[in-house]
Amino acid sequence: MDSVEYRPLQNEDIDALGAILGDIWHSYTEGRKRIVSGIIDLANFAQRNTFAEVAVAGGSPVGVIMARAGLPSKQTQERWSSVMQHACKKLDELGGSAADLARFFDAMKQADHDLLEQSASNPDFELVLFAVSDSTRGLGIGSTLMKHAQHYLANHGGSKAFILTDTDCSWEYYEHQGMKRVAERSFADDKDRILPERMFVYEMDLSVIER
Structure with a gap:
């Protein structure tokens, strides 16, 4: 395998990362709709x-990790809100349903809020997103990404995330x-369930991370 570079996410990475997430969460659809959903x-x-x-x-993203220490900037929120709006419009044009995804996100947001309260975790330090392509799993890429995010969180004052x-x-x-x-919660018995069968909160200890 080619050598692996670790760097900040750039705009030109969005399609490749959409393909990775589409393969993970939208395998029921095909082609461009899967990528746009991702x-x-x-x-x-x-x-x-x-x-x-x-x-x-090989010139293309094969994994991504996101973390949060405190609140994101207004610029970050506006940038990604714009990306999302454009992708939702494209999905509808392709015959998908951005409204269905919006309903899912709304339900997920409420469930996440309830789970986080149940966990009593510090809400300021979060591992937001972690994904590696199927083709490169088992090569240590995920572990390296995780280590970088943990160092970031620890260096910004987190003892747990x-x-x-x-x-x-x-x-x-x-x-x-x-x-x-x-914390965990089951949705298996919910009528007309749109959320996953079970949802969890996991917590990592950052006190062991070298600063």
């Missing part, structure tokens, strides 16, 4: 990041990394 996911998360890094191999995840994600990875589950 871009909408990316923009939804990115609106609250204060740190965003990609792993690049939380991540919101669910059964539609590779949540087991966080346990393998030594993170602790501090």
Whole structure:
């Protein structure tokens, strides 16, 4: 495999990252609709990041991590809100439904809020998004991205940080990394369920990170 570069996320990375997230969360659709749906996911998360890094191999991103220490800047929120609006319009043009994704995000936001309150985690330090392409898993790329985000959070005053995840994600990875589950909720019995079967809050210890 080509050498891997780790650098801040750039505008030209958006399509490739949309493809990665589309493969993870939108496998039920194909082609450009899958990528655009992944871009909408990316923009939804990115609106609250204060740190965003990609792993690049062969000239294309193969992984991404986002973290948040405190509140994102207004510029960050406006930038990614614009990306999201453009992608939603494109998805509708392709025959998808941006409104369905909006309903999902609204339900997810409320569930995340309730879970975070249940966990009693510090709301100021969050691992916002973490994804690696299937083709490069097991090569240590995810571990390196995770280490960089943990250093960022620790250097900005975090002693612990939380991540919101669910059964539609590779949540087991966080346990393998030594993170602790501090809250969970099941939606399996909900009528007309649109949320994942179970949702979790995991917490990482940043006090062991070298500053």
